[in-house]
Amino acid sequence: MTVVSTTSTRGRLLGAAALTIVALTLGGCATTSTAMPAVATATNPAPSATPNSPTSSPTSSPTSTTPTSPTSTTPTSPSTPAPAAGTVVLDTDLASADGRASIHLRVVATGQDDYVVQTSAYRSTLGEPLAVFFRQFDEQVGDTISEGVSFGYDAWGAPGETAQVPDARFRLQEAGDDPSFLRTAVLVNRPETSPWQVLGVSELHWSTPDRHPDLHVVDTGPRSGATGTVESAGGVPRWYHVAADDRLADVATRFGVTVSDLHYLSARQALGLAYELQAGETLNLDRTKR
Numbered sequence: 236m237t238v239v240s241t242t243s244t245r246g247r248l249l250g251a252a253a254l255t256i257v258a259l260t261l262g263g264c265a266t267t268s269t270a271m272p273a274v275a276t277a278t279n280p281a282p283s284a285t286p287n288s289p290t291s292s293p294t295s296s297p298t299s300t301t302p303t304s305p306t307s308t309t310p311t312s313p314s315t316p317a318p319a320a321g322t323v324v325l326d327t328d329l330a331s332a333d334g335r336a337s338i339h340l341r342v343v344a345t346g347q348d349d350y351v352v353q354t355s356a357y358r359s360t361l362g363e364p365l366a367v368f369f370r371q372f373d374e375q376v377g378d379t380i381s382e383g384v385s386f387g388y389d390a391w392g393a394p395g396e397t398a399q400v401p402d403a404r405f406r407l408q409e410a411g412d413d414p415s416f417l418r419t420a421v422l423v424n425r426p427e428t429s430p431w432q433v434l435g436v437s438e439l440h441w442s443t444p445d446r447h448p449d450l451h452v453v454d455t456g457p458r459s460g461a462t463g464t465v466e467s468a469g470g471v472p473r474w475y476h477v478a479a480d481d482r483l484a485d486v487a488t489r490f491g492v493t494v495s496d497l498h499y500l501s502a503r504q505a506l507g508l509a510y511e512l513q514a515g516e517t518l519n520l521d522r523t524k525r
Contacts, residue, residue, distance in 0.1 A: 320346030460485025
């Protein structure tokens with residue numbers, strides 16, 4: 236996996252952990268070393284850790300940051316079984332607007348809360364490096380990609396590239412147990428540095444089951460490892476602002492949910508949940524805003 240920090244050019248409101256471009260591939264795929272820089276460069280400075288705010292800001296109800304003794308809660312767990320191995324949850328064609336490049340994408344369940352993207356029917360006469368990314372935004376042809384979180388396979392299709400065709404499979408491993416928050420698949424040109432131009436878009440229609448049908452978030456108050464503040468609307472927690480030294484498991488306990496639930500809720504805002512919480516980032520607690 237390669238992670239590259241990038242700069243936001245479209246003004247979307249995201250937690251700092253989400254301001255990365257992530258390319259996920261299986262071992263053995265042949266990409267060139269120049270196609271995807273391994274670290275942020277001077278032309279792609281890491282974004283500031285400005286806290287996220289929802290588009291329509293709910294009534295703010297910050298909680299006290301004084302830790303209290305934990306209140307007993309019963310965390311929820313996925314009550315719907317994972318799709319059986321081999322279940323197709325997405326099937327779509329992706330092509331450039333001019334028709335000169337196209338690829339078929341099929342997403343298949345592994346049976347273990349993970350999904351594999353199978354590619355086929357690839358063709359291109361563009362003569363430049365290409366990439367396929369799954370995006371959490373409603374992208375359009377002509378947009379530029381230089382921020383947000385993307386899952387995909389990069390660096391194929393150009394003369395002189397090691398990989399003339401995309402790898403047959405790549406994983407959506409860190410998209411969690413329900414990748415349906417990913418709204419579009421995009422075909423982009425792939426210069427060595429971002430921004431990358433969107434050449435083609437496919438709107439995604441998933442058939443994944445709801446793995447968290449009984450998810451209910453209740454704030455039991457600050458505790459050690461979960462001392463951040465909460466924004467609520469109508470008495471219901473909507474956003475959690477991470478404090479220094481917060482721990483994912485403790486934040487989950489504070490709201491009576493599991494770590495998997497937090498991944499599910501904050502898939503768009505903070506895919507950095509796959510790693511460590513960062514002070515100042517914002518976690519979504521409202522499943523309708525997922």
